[in-house]
Each structure stands twice: as C-alpha cells, then as structure tokens.
Amino acid sequence: MRALKRGFRNFRRHPLRNLVVILLLFVCLTFSLSMLAVKLASDSQVQEVKESVGNYGEIKVSSDYTMQVFEEERSKSESERQTQSRTMTAEEQLAQRTRFLVSEEITDAFSQEAEVITYDKVLDARISVDDLTNSAMESMLSMRERNVQTGGTAPAALSSDSFSFEGNTNGSSLSDFMVGSKKLTEGSFYSYQDYLKANPVVIIEKTLAETNELSVGDTLTATISGQSGKSGEVDLTIIGIYETVQAEEQVAGQETFNPMGDTLYAPLSVVQKLYNTPGYVQLGSYYFDSEDSVAVLQQVFDNELSDGTLEFATDQESFEVISDPLTKVGKTSMIGLAGALGACALIILLAMAIIIGGRTRELGVLKAIGATNRQVMAQYAVEVICICLVAIILAMGVSAMISQKMGNWLLSDDTATAEQSVTQGNGNGMPQMGFGGAMDSRLYKEGSGFSSGSQESLKLNVVYQGSLFLYGILILFFIGLLGMAVPVIWITRLKPARVLSIE
Structure with a gap:
C-alpha cells in the first residue's frame, strides 16, 4: 500500500513531465480510438448491407x-419461316412460345x-x-x-x-x-x-x-x-x-x-x-x-x-458498389490504428526509459533500505497507469466527437459517393417493352420504370458503441504492460551497492 501511495505521489510531483507524456499519448490514442470506431462502424454497416443488398x-x-436463337432465325429466309409456321404442330407451337x-x-x-x-x-x-x-x-x-x-x-x-x-x-x-x-x-x-x-x-x-x-x-x-x-x-x-x-x-x-x-x-x-x-x-x-x-x-x-x-x-454489382468503399475504409482505419498504437508504445517506452534513467539513485536507495523488487515495480506501475489513464480518458472523449469526421474523411479519400444508377428503363424518354427478359440486363427487383438517374451519397454512420469502451480498457492494459517493461528490466538488474559506489 505504501508503494502505491509513493507512486501516486510521484505522479503528482512531476506535472510538467507527465503533461508532455500525456499529451503525446493523448494525440496517438485519440487517433487510435477514432480509427477503431471507424473500423467497427464500417464492419457493422457492411453486415447490414449484406442483409439488404447482394x-x-x-x-x-x-x-x-437468346442471341444464338436470333442468329439461327436470321439465317432463315422469309419463305422458310412461313413454311415452318404453317406446318407446326400444337406441341411445336408451345415450344416456340416457351x-x-x-x-x-x-x-x-x-x-x-x-x-x-x-x-x-x-x-x-x-x-x-x-x-x-x-x-x-x-x-x-x-x-x-x-x-x-x-x-x-x-x-x-x-x-x-x-x-x-x-x-x-x-x-x-x-x-x-x-x-x-x-x-x-x-x-x-x-x-x-x-x-x-x-x-x-x-x-x-x-x-x-x-x-x-x-x-x-x-x-x-x-x-x-x-x-x-x-x-x-x-x-x-x-x-x-x-x-x-x-x-x-x-x-x-x-x-x-x-x-x-x-x-x-x-x-x-x-x-x-x-x-x-x-x-x-x-x-x-x-x-x-x-x-x-x-x-x-x-x-x-x-x-x-x-x-x-x-x-x-x-445484384452482386450493386452490393460491391456500396460495400467496396466501406471495406476500403475499414482496411485503411486498421492501418491507421496499428500505426497509432505503435506510436503509443514507442512514446511510453521512451518516456519510461527517460524517467527511470533520471531516478537511478532513488531506486538504489529504496532497494538499499529494504524495498523489494515487487514494491518498487508497484510504485512505477501506479505512475504508468495514472499517465495512461488520464490520456485514454481524454482521448475517448475527444474521439467520440471527431470519429464521424474521421470516417467521412477516409470515405471521401476512397470514394465520395456511390453512384447507384437504378436502371429502370432505357433513360431516353421512351418506354421499354417488358422487363428482365433475356436481352434485358436489368433485374426484376429494379422495376420496369424509367431510370431515376439519381446519385445516392454513401455515408458512414460512426456510432460510438459500448464495445469501444472495452477496447479502450484493453488498449490501456496493453500500453501499461509496455510501460512497465522498462522499470521491470531496470529494477531487476539494479544493485544498490553499484548505485552507492557511483554516488
């Protein structure tokens, strides 16, 4: 318990140093959580699209x-077609119609x-x-x-x-x-x-x-x-x-x-x-x-x-028109998430190396007066957790406000809009006979009207899900473990006699 109090006290005694580390982590964590929110939103939206399109x-x-039959009919003369029509049985006429x-x-x-x-x-x-x-x-x-x-x-x-x-x-x-x-x-x-x-x-x-x-x-x-x-x-x-x-x-x-x-x-x-x-x-x-x-x-x-x-x-083509930009956004956000988390790891490792390096004498004295490795590591663990906790709380609040803008930015980089030409007719102001026939590439679900010629803006709805809070805790745990790597290595190798001899 005493070690935990010392760690919290040390966190408060160095506000400027901790503020620099917190700001650096805050920037990277904000970007990480925003990318994670965009990734979750894009995956969720693709699943929703799968149930309605495609x-x-x-x-x-x-x-x-159909083209093969047309070519065969075209190769016949008019007299041959008339003769064939006159001599057809009822079964042949049905086959002709069907x-x-x-x-x-x-x-x-x-x-x-x-x-x-x-x-x-x-x-x-x-x-x-x-x-x-x-x-x-x-x-x-x-x-x-x-x-x-x-x-x-x-x-x-x-x-x-x-x-x-x-x-x-x-x-x-x-x-x-x-x-x-x-x-x-x-x-x-x-x-x-x-x-x-x-x-x-x-x-x-x-x-x-x-x-x-x-x-x-x-x-x-x-x-x-x-x-x-x-x-x-x-x-x-x-x-x-x-x-x-x-x-x-x-x-x-x-x-x-x-x-x-x-x-x-x-x-x-x-x-x-x-x-x-x-x-x-x-x-x-x-x-x-x-x-x-x-x-x-x-x-x-x-x-x-x-x-x-x-x-x-x-309607696989319609599905790809909608899902491809969302899938690309998801992949891009994963790359951004990985890069931001890597930057967080590097920041915390370097920060703790600088902090521990400047407090070698303090560590030596603590170990000389009987503090165990576990007690000393607990003290620094509290410092690491306090730094990471403040940074991630701030990051979660800000990322909730900017995640939607980040998603829109990524989506506009891939494709600003999905042009869904609802092909309901030939679009030249004249009616088409029938729908979905052998020579018609339209699907029945699209109807037989006129082409609307409209563009539907593809939007990514980034909703701050509850699962994001759990991911935030996992990120905090991950960064905290990395932050403890330097103190653990330093403390376990540090000998009090060597520190006192240097002094």
Whole structure:
C-alpha cells in the first residue's frame, strides 16, 4: 500500500513531465480510438448491407442463348419461316412460345434451398384485349406506318389492342410497386389465393382507365394467344387502378406522355392462361438470407440446374458498389490504428526509459533500505497507469466527437459517393417493352420504370458503441504492460551497492 501511495505521489510531483507524456499519448490514442470506431462502424454497416443488398437473384433465359436463337432465325429466309409456321404442330407451337421462358419445375426446385427466404415467379406477355384503346400503342403504330412508307421495317406483333400483361403470385409484391414507381389509387391488389385459384382479375393503369371510361368492377375481355372465338376469350374483372409516379411528376413539368399506360397486372396463373404457356414463367425471383449465400446458391445452380440456356443473375454489382468503399475504409482505419498504437508504445517506452534513467539513485536507495523488487515495480506501475489513464480518458472523449469526421474523411479519400444508377428503363424518354427478359440486363427487383438517374451519397454512420469502451480498457492494459517493461528490466538488474559506489 505504501508503494502505491509513493507512486501516486510521484505522479503528482512531476506535472510538467507527465503533461508532455500525456499529451503525446493523448494525440496517438485519440487517433487510435477514432480509427477503431471507424473500423467497427464500417464492419457493422457492411453486415447490414449484406442483409439488404447482394442477397437477390433470379433464374432466367441467358442472353447468350437468346442471341444464338436470333442468329439461327436470321439465317432463315422469309419463305422458310412461313413454311415452318404453317406446318407446326400444337406441341411445336408451345415450344416456340416457351423457348425464352423457364419451366416452373426449375424455379420451384431452386426455391427449396435453405438459403432462400422468399421467392416469386413472374411472366410478362403481350395480350390482345377487345374494346380497349391503347393510345400509346396507336402512336407507335402510326410511327411504324410512316417508317414503312419510307422504306423501313418495324415489328409485326403489335396492334392497337395489344397490351403488356405482367403476372406474379401476389400483387402487393410486384416490383414496380415495391420500388415506388407505381402506386395503387383505387381498389386492391390480387392475392396469393387469386393466383392459386386463377381468379380472372386485373389491375389497370389510371390514364388507360380514364381514356376508356373504366372503373373498379368493370369487365375486360382478353383473347388467349393462338385461339379465336368464344372459347378463346377470358373475361377479366378490374379490381384495382394504379398510377405511374414518374408520369404524374412529368405532368407537373408540362410533360403529359404516360409511358407505362399499356401495362396491366394479373395473377401469374391468369397470364399463363392468356399467353397459352402453362407451367412456364419468364423468371424466378429469389431473396436470400445474406449476400454470403450467393456463392453457395450459384454453385447449386451450376451443378444441378444449368443447362446452357439459363443463367443465375444477382445484384452482386450493386452490393460491391456500396460495400467496396466501406471495406476500403475499414482496411485503411486498421492501418491507421496499428500505426497509432505503435506510436503509443514507442512514446511510453521512451518516456519510461527517460524517467527511470533520471531516478537511478532513488531506486538504489529504496532497494538499499529494504524495498523489494515487487514494491518498487508497484510504485512505477501506479505512475504508468495514472499517465495512461488520464490520456485514454481524454482521448475517448475527444474521439467520440471527431470519429464521424474521421470516417467521412477516409470515405471521401476512397470514394465520395456511390453512384447507384437504378436502371429502370432505357433513360431516353421512351418506354421499354417488358422487363428482365433475356436481352434485358436489368433485374426484376429494379422495376420496369424509367431510370431515376439519381446519385445516392454513401455515408458512414460512426456510432460510438459500448464495445469501444472495452477496447479502450484493453488498449490501456496493453500500453501499461509496455510501460512497465522498462522499470521491470531496470529494477531487476539494479544493485544498490553499484548505485552507492557511483554516488
């Protein structure tokens, strides 16, 4: 106890010397704790990102296979294609319609993997609807006619009563509504039960409904692809009306063209019936438990499901855009932390060497009058702990105030912003037909609207966590042990007789 009191008294008797050491340690410890806070924050944020981005994938027909089919079709003459079309059996016609689709057996089998938490199936097709005017398509057809008159060509499978039907298993999980590009204004979404029972219901666009004087409860008559007459007609009941958010914003800006007015939404089973492709979908959409599961699921797809015509597309690129800057910040902060702790160790070692070297006579006298090595080391241990404790308390307070600024500085050095181009369309002011098809690199989760062209600032939220206090104690313990290294070596080798003979 007496040794501890002597140590504390010696700490108070040399304020100037201790102040210099404390200031040096304070600077290094402040930087160390700030770097540690940034490291913990970046790691935590990367884990959060893994649960929301990078955990999505979809199975669809690959673009390579699609290009291969297009090249084969292009190599045929017009007469050959017409002859082939006339002589096709019902089975061959189904194969023709489904060559760019995926079997539900494959999408359902993949959904059974333990890493998959939710999944959906989607089909987008153009269907003819009687007594319904598609003004947007009429404009496109008039442009086509002018193009043909001047010697050009245009796609043939379009007409003024042709509409895009998008179907999935639950209307509330449609990507366009999930991302906010469209919102329901009247009625309700179709449910999972509607999908299971193939209830003939549909959601129609607001402008299209107003143009054709339709409301919730009215009925539309759609024609099944490849069929005619009464047997090929399906009556669809309107249960909801939606509006396109971008279109409403454009109206406010004197831009009245509604690019998505020809899209109708219906249960997947209904769209499959109308398109005459039972058991086939355009893609299977999956959400996983974490980004870490992507590699496992990719291996499952490659080994069990891949046949050369399908691909497993993920949002890994979006994850890397967000996580890479955070990961770089974490690595940089670790380097800064290691350097600052090294500087702390050097400071305390040199300081204690100077202190002990200037008090050799005092040590000799203490040992001469009977003080044991343990008692003398306890005295200096108190001095070391007092110096380190004051420095780290001050450092923790200041680092709590500057850690966020330090994180912003490191993040701006790597990349100030993460440009997340939400590719929702071709961005040139014209509508795209469908979404996520074999020739479309977009993912279904991104929706089928227009590109927002927005930049999302990547921010690092440095929260001063309770664990940082524990790390501070460990750093204090580490520096204290290093600080005691010099006194221990000096005291154990020091002989009182040698000190007195020098005097």
